[in-house]
Amino acid sequence: MDCKEVGTVLFLFFDNEMEDDLLSPFRDHVARCSHCAQRLAYTRRLLLIVRERCARCCAPERLRMRILTSLPHRGSLPGTH
Numbered sequence: 001m002d003c004k005e006v007g008t009v010l011f012l013f014f015d016n017e018m019e020d021d022l023l024s025p026f027r028d029h030v031a032r033c034s035h036c037a038q039r040l041a042y043t044r045r046l047l048l049i050v051r052e053r054c055a056r057c058c059a060p061e062r063l064r065m066r067i068l069t070s071l072p073h074r075g076s077l078p079g080t081h
């Protein structure tokens with residue numbers, strides 16, 4: 001596997017959708033190539049941030065309602081448009 005192929009299959013790795021016959025050359029390459037190791041670390045960090053943000057703004061409706069209803073009632077609730 002070369003750097004270009006690593007780039008192509010990188011997201012499969014994070015989605016746990018990588019085939020076993022891809023996984024070992026992928027790991028081998030990342031272990032040997034600092035460029036791809038860095039890319040892997042960067043992508044991991046990026047995905048963590050995205051997931052965290054998403055969990056925050058796409059909070060389940062039930063939770064959002066609980067937060068909103070626990071607020072003192074005023075003319076308009078903060079955060080609603």
Ligand SMILES: [Zn+2]
Binds near residue numbers: 034035036
């Ligand atoms: Zn590489």
